[in-house]
Amino acid sequence: MSEHHQALALVLFSVFVAITLAITTWVSRNRHGSAEEFYAGGRLFSPMENGFAIAGDYMSAASFLGVTGLIALFGYDGLLYVVGFLVAWLVVLFFVAELVRNCGRFTLADVVAARMRERPVRVAVGTSSVTVSVLYLVAQMVGAGSLVALLFGGTSPPARSWTVIVVGALMVIYVSLGGMRATTWIQIVKAVLLLGGTVALTVLVLMRFHGDLDSLLRTAAERSGHGEAFLAPGLKYGGNWTARIDFISLGLALVLGTAGLPHILSRFYTVPTARAARRSVVWSVGLIGGFYLMTIVLGFGAAAVVGPDAVRESNTAGNTAVPLLALKLGGGAESAGGTVLFAMVAAIAFATILAVVAGITLASSASVAHDLYASLRRRRTGARSEVTVARVAAAGIGVVAIALGLLARDLNVAFLVGLAFAVSASANLPALIYSLFWRGFTTRGAVWAVYGGLVPALVLVLLSPVVSGSPDSLFPAVDFQYFPLQNPGIVSIPLGFVAGWLGTVTSGEQPDEAKHAETEVRSLTGAGAV
Incomplete structure (x- = not known):
């Protein structure tokens, strides 16, 4: 990219960082240090504000960069991510949002442990939540690295590495100083920017083809090199039964995983009532x-205007399809329009990454402090001590995410998020659903449900083509691939539910009927909710 692209993109990105740091600084001066303020922003956000923040939290680099790249490279099969990410919200709306807001205070473990022995349940759910959050963070770090590689012409690995480190440092600052209130406003600003940029690019693509979607699709198919097969199922997930089962596995993970994502569930605690939580989801x-x-x-516009070959040449995983599309729509690399449009898209993508990593880091640090630290300490900890631990945890999680982000830099960000969704659906969702809807669910069942989904999901990923045994693996030079699927969801999700059932029926523990009745009334009516 030319120096104009680099300079303008960095200026716009710096403006966003300056604005968000100003928000964080202002919030840090006006906070009173309570756990409720740090974890839930004082529960003062309206449904519309929280709805925009949820959208800002959810529309990540996987969506803006990864999904569009997959559609540009694989056509119809890339649409699976769009369908999965969107349909997942129906599960959240009808089964999770209101009940979670009524039953919990700050984290997922609050809901699961409400009527059980708290310590083992909090340790299990807290461990799972941190694991899911770190996997999700890695995807955002990879997205940041891909943007920088494109910005500097793909010839500056040190710049790519330093950008991942800077993103990690900024997310720690946002969380440590501003907590949930600053993170929420950063996500709202980012959601507005992302939606505005996406609308502008969509209008330009449609204008390029005079509003004729048929012409857009036909051109994309012609330039793909696959012809009509580009617009039909099977280009990525077809050809053999392994690929087809992988398709089903990924779909299950995407549809069921959202309901167990810690950074999404924590957003339901930032509104004053369960009704507000439900309305937030509608927004x-x-x-x-x-x-x-x-x-x-x-995605199809990138295939038609840029071409899959050019996208793949820039980034083999397709993560740079949208910036390249903006460059072309603006008039090319040497034009003023191309420079401005590319810089805007790059800055919006950076803003997207920063806002999402802040939300995920806050949720994971809350799990460390509120669930793991508070449970493992023998004596009761104060709110201020817990918040201090959360700030320290944010720094530790940032270091881990940076290291893994540098390691996985050549994988597609949407694909990486699919792995996080698989772990979420395997470990968090069974424990959450059973605790909300099964009267006889026990402590052993909750612990087994979490570990029975978490451990198989992680082991199967380690033994899959993602890690070794193929040219696109993390470690292509070695081969310990024994599991043929790239996404473990089709195996690990049922295992989580079966483990929860088996742990319950073999525990011999008598459920506390009084606690269950209290939890049921609270979840359905909101009576006694914080």
């Missing part, structure tokens, strides 16, 4: 739905 579904419809246009 977010509208915003997210519109965004994902536009990513379809952008």
Whole structure:
């Protein structure tokens, strides 16, 4: 990229960072240090504000960069991510949002441990939540690295590495100083920027083809080199039964995983009532739905205007399809329009990454402090001590995410998020669903449900083509691939539910009927909710 692209993109990105740091600084001066303020922003956000924040938290680099890249490279099969990410919100709306808001205070473990022995349940759910969050963070770090590689012409690995480190440092600052209130406003600003940029690009793509979607699709198919097969199922997930089962596995993970994501569930605690939580989801579904419809246009637009070969040459995983599309739509690399449009898209993508990593880091640090630290300490800890631990945990999680982000830099970000969703659906969702809807669910069942999904999911990923045994693996030079699927969801999700059932029926523990009745009334009516 030319120096103009680099300079303008960095200026716009610096402006966003300056604004968000100002928000964080202002919030840090006006906070009173309580756990409720740090974890839930004082529960003062309106449904519309929280809906925009949820959308900002959910529309990540996986959506803006990864999904559009997959559609540009694989056509119809890339649409699976769009469908999965969007349909998942129906599960959240109808089964999770209101009940979680009524039953918990700050984290997922609050809900699961409400009527059980708290310590083992909190340790299990806290461990799972941190694991899911770190996997999700890695995807955002990879997205940041891909953008920088494109910005500097792909010839500056040190710049790519330093950018991942800077993103990690900024997310720690946001969380440590501002907590949930600053993170929420950063996500709202980012959601507005992302939606505005996506609308502008979508309009430009449609204008390029005079509003003729048929012409857009036909051109994309012609330039793909696959012809009509580009618009039909099977280009990526077809050809043999292994690929087809992988397709089903990924779909299950995407649809079921959202309901167990810690950084999404924590957003339901930032509103004053369960009704507000439900209305927040309605707002977010509208915003997210519109965004994902536009990513379809952008993905096929990148295939038609840029071409899959050029996208793949820039980044083999397709993570740079949208910036390249913006460059072409603006008039090319040497034009003023191309420079401005590319810089805007790069800055929005950076803003997207920063806002999402802040939300994920806050949720994971809350799990460390509120669930793991508070449970493992013999004596009761104060709110201020817990918040201090959360700030320290944010730094530790940032270091781990940076290291893994540098390691996985050549994988598609949407694919990486699919792995996080698989672990979430395997470990967090069974424990959450059973605790909300099964009267006889016990402590052993909850612990077994979490570990019975978490351990198989991680082991199967380690033994899959993602890690070794193929040219696109993390370690292509070695081969310890024994599991043929790239996504473990089809195996690990049922195992989590079976383990929870088996742990319950073999525990011999008598459920506390009084606690269950209290939890049931609270979850359905909101009586006694914080």
